[in-house]
Amino acid sequence: MADHTINQRVSNLRTLRPRKHELEFFIADEVELSSFRDEMASMEHPFFALKGGDTKIRKYTNGNVTVIVKPTADGLATVFDKDVWIYSISKLQEAMNNHQEISRTVCFTPYDFFVTTNRTISGRTYQELEKALDRLKGTTIKTNIVYSEEKQESIGFGLIDSWRIIEDKKGKLDVGMVEITLPDWLYQALHKKKMLKISQDYFRIRKAIDRRLYEIARKHCGNQGEFTISLEKLHLKTGSTALLKMFRHNIKQLAKANDLPDYSIRYDVKADMVIFNNRNLTPEQEDKKQQREKGKREIYKLKNSLASKRGGK
Numbered sequence: 001m002a003d004h005t006i007n008q009r010v011s012n013l014r015t016l017r018p019r020k021h022e023l024e025f026f027i028a029d030e031v032e033l034s035s036f037r038d039e040m041a042s043m044e045h046p047f048f049a050l051k052g053g054d055t056k057i058r059k060y061t062n063g064n065v066t067v068i069v070k071p072t073a074d075g076l077a078t079v080f081d082k083d084v085w086i087y088s089i090s091k092l093q094e095a096m097n098n099h100q101e102i103s104r105t106v107c108f109t110p111y112d113f114f115v116t117t118n119r120t121i122s123g124r125t126y127q128e129l130e131k132a133l134d135r136l137k138g139t140t141i142k143t144n145i146v147y148s149e150e151k152q153e154s155i156g157f158g159l160i161d162s163w164r165i166i167e168d169k170k171g172k173l174d175v176g177m178v179e180i181t182l183p184d185w186l187y188q189a190l191h192k193k194k195m196l197k198i199s200q201d202y203f204r205i206r207k208a209i210d211r212r213l214y215e216i217a218r219k220h221c222g223n224q225g226e227f228t229i230s231l232e233k234l235h236l237k238t239g240s241t242a243l244l245k246m247f248r249h250n251i252k253q254l255a256k257a258n259d260l261p262d263y264s265i266r267y268d269v270k271a272d273m274v275i276f277n278n279r280n281l282t283p284e285q286e287d288k289k290q291q292r293e294k295g296k297r298e299i300y301k302l303k304n305s306l307a308s309k310r311g312g313k
Contacts, residue, residue, distance in 0.1 A: 025090045025198045046239025047141065047159070049076035050208040054241065065144060072138030074131070077159055079208040081132040083117045085159070086198070088182060092190055104161070104187045107179045118203040126176075133163040133180065157183055196222075199261035209250060210260065212238045217263040217276040227276045231267075234274050248272075 046058070047069055054076050058069040069076065088106040095102045110129055114121050142156040161181040168176065189195065196218055205211045216237055221227035229237075235247045242250070248267075251274055254260070255267045266275040 024094070025086055025200060025202060046212065046237065047077070047139070048079045048082045048212075048239070050079055050212060050238070050240055052078055054078075056241070058239065068142040070140045070142070072135060074135060074138070077132070077135040077139040079211050081135050083203065084113070084129075084132060084136060084180065085182075085186070086202070087113055087117060088180060089186070089190060089195065092187075093195065096190075104184065105179060105181045107177055110165075110176050110178055113178065116203070129178070130165060133160070133165075133178075136160045136180075137163060157185060159183070201261040205261070209238060209240060210254060212240075213254065213265070214260050214263065217260065217265070221263055221276045221278055225278055225281060229274055229276075231272045231274055 049071075052075055055071050055073070056076075057071070058076075060067045060069075071077075087108070091106055091108065092102045110126055111121065113119075113129070114125055119125055136159045139159050140156055141158075142154065144152050144154050161183050163178070163180040166177045166179070198218055199214075202211065202214065205214060213234075216229075216234070217227065220229070231248055231251065232244065234251075235244055238247075240247050251265070251267050255265050258264055262279055264277045264279055266277070267273075268275060
């Protein structure tokens, strides 16, 4: 009877619609390689693939600094694998807020992870979690730290240091525990408060590309009113492997649906630009936004006027 009741409760939980959670979610903004006196903007570079099985080595160059992201044989860790990161960081942040001691090793039940990140609960989901942990452990990042013209160092690191799953079968239910150890550079970012709070609706975003676009909006638009970026540059920032014309089509479709949490998105056809706007501005922030936009318009008019006068001469 007890087993039947438990099984019935689990069955009911599987059919529930997405629900809200008290846990606040955070994502790494800038991560500091403290021993190497350098910082990397983790949301600037697409460390995570938008689809499974992506085995392409990614290389990003900014000045004399290069970042190389290497996959495992099964591919790069995906945007959905990143949920493990977000969940773990958020659990640690919650503990810190409650003045509890924390460490780089985080323990949680698969069930709590699945429910919190809006996943269905099935045998396949458990298998996918193990594959995700493999990809997170196997995906590596290599970068060079430049001290001067004469001296630089190279450093390589993973997205997580280690993982294990402890299984304990009781009747027909699998009661397990996941244990992962975060890399020190990510753990230090948490302590140095280099985190950005994200919407609780993040895990309700179904498409990987839309999740990545939300991250970019959160990073660059943040609490400001607006962020504008060329479509071509946005394409690079997302890490999308789609052709530019297909990416443009996807942006147009998202702009029509306009259902990203916190931010609206518009596509300017003439300029081939994408504009993100914060939906949650306070009246004071909205007023400041209007003042900034007015200032930009006045500067634009002044530049045109000067250009016209020079042309007249």
